[in-house]
Amino acid sequence: MALLADTDLQEDTGIRLDEQVQRPWQTVVWNDPVNLMSYVTHVFREYFGFDRTHAERLMLSVHHDGHAVVAEGAREQMELHAQAMHDYGLWATIRQAPQ
Amino acid sequence: MNAGRVVVLELTRMEAAHLSGLVTQFAELMEDAASAAGDPAIARLVPDAYADDAGASADFRAMTEGDLLERRRQDAGIVLGSLSEASALPDEAAPDDERLMELVELRLETETLRAWLRCLAAIRLVLATRLDIRSEEDHDVDDPRFGIYEWLGYRLDGLVQAASDDA
Numbered sequence: 464m465a466l467l468a469d470t471d472l473q474e475d476t477g478i479r480l481d482e483q484v485q486r487p488w489q490t491v492v493w494n495d496p497v498n499l500m501s502y503v504t505h506v507f508r509e510y511f512g513f514d515r516t517h518a519e520r521l522m523l524s525v526h527h528d529g530h531a532v533v534a535e536g537a538r539e540q541m542e543l544h545a546q547a548m549h550d551y552g553l554w555a556t557i558r559q560a561p562q
Numbered sequence: 563m564n565a566g567r568v569v570v571l572e573l574t575r576m577e578a579a580h581l582s583g584l585v586t587q588f589a590e591l592m593e594d595a596a597s598a599a600g601d602p603a604i605a606r607l608v609p610d611a612y613a614d615d616a617g618a619s620a621d622f623r624a625m626t627e628g629d630l631l632e633r634r635r636q637d638a639g640i641v642l643g644s645l646s647e648a649s650a651l652p653d654e655a656a657p658d659d660e661r662l663m664e665l666v667e668l669r670l671e672t673e674t675l676r677a678w679l680r681c682l683a684a685i686r687l688v689l690a691t692r693l694d695i696r697s698e699e700d701h702d703v704d705d706p707r708f709g710i711y712e713w714l715g716y717r718l719d720g721l722v723q724a725a726s727d728d729a
Contacts, residue, residue: 496698497690499715501722502683508726515726545611546626550633552683556613557622 486560490534490544493554494525506551507533510544535560569670569724571678573717575648576662581717582642582649584710588685589638595631597623603691607634607684634684640677644668675725682718686711 492503500522507518511533524531533555534544541557548555573581595604608627610619648666652659670678689711693700701708 496695496700497686498683499719499722501719501726502679505679505722505726542611542622545622546630549607549609549611549626549630551680552607552687554609555611556609557611558613 486562487535488538488541489532489558489560490541490548491530491556491558492521492525492533492548493530493556494528495554498553500526502551503553506548506553510547510551567672567725569675569721571668571670571717571721571724572665573648573668574662575651575664575666578645578648578666578668579651579662580710582645584685584714585638585641585645585681588681588688589635589642591688592631592634592638595634597627603688604631606687606691607631633680637677637681637684640674641681644670644674644678670721675721679718679721679725682714682721686714686718689714 503525504515504518504522507513507521508515511518513521521531521533533548534541538557545555545557591601591603595601597604597608608623608630610616611622611626612618645668648668652661689707693702693705693707693711695711
């Protein structure tokens with residue numbers, strides 16, 4: 464018997480958790496006219512540990528589509544990734560996955 | 563980049579001297595740099611992390627700007643250290659002194675190479691801001707700074723290729 468439980472709060476929390484599960488945070492890298500394609504690929508390989516094929520596909524996606532999602536997960540983790548990208552000189556932002 | 567790998571960079575003493583001068587200017591710009599001062603080149607090094615949320619971007623910048631700009635200063639110091647011997651020209655050297663064209667080899671170990679890559683990339687970002695480069699086609703043949711910008715790109719690309727060699 465949940466004598467002390469606040470059922471309203473439980474439902475409320477349940478809804479918010481559900482929404483967070485559905486909408487993770489993302490690190491997005493944006494195209495810029497300065498950073499070399501070879502350098503961007505190198506950064507993706509070195510920092511994220513992606514293999515060459517995956518890193519090049521992401522780089523081309525940045526180049527041709529203007530941006531690419533390079534990571535998805537908890538907001539704090541995406542902020543660490545964005546700071547790391549800034550440290551390399553790449554232009555990165557954080558956002559919640561579009562609905 | 564495999565740890566323990568050494569990349570050898572070969573350049574002339576004249577190139578080393580020019581690069582050293584450029585990195586010194588960069589280091590001076592980074593000294594006491596703060597995005598709040600309004601320089602767009604500094605702003606490019608600590609960009610907005612949230613496209614639609616100025617408040618969150620400001621919070622993020624407050625947390626990260628110090629580390630990011632400190633890293634720019636450290637990297638510049640490391641690059642200047644690698645260049646110190648190669649870039650030291652005799653005072654009396656004339657522009658056609660053949661010693662200027664002498665090739666020198668710099669041996670860059672993993673962490674030093676990482677500093678070089680970040681530093682050259684950051685200097686290109688600053689130069690591109692000064693030159694108002696907005697597309698890859700932007701070029702002004704009458705402005706020698708574009709030559710420097712492209713030379714930096716050539717050197718950076720060579721180092722990246724050497725660093726990411728799978729062999």
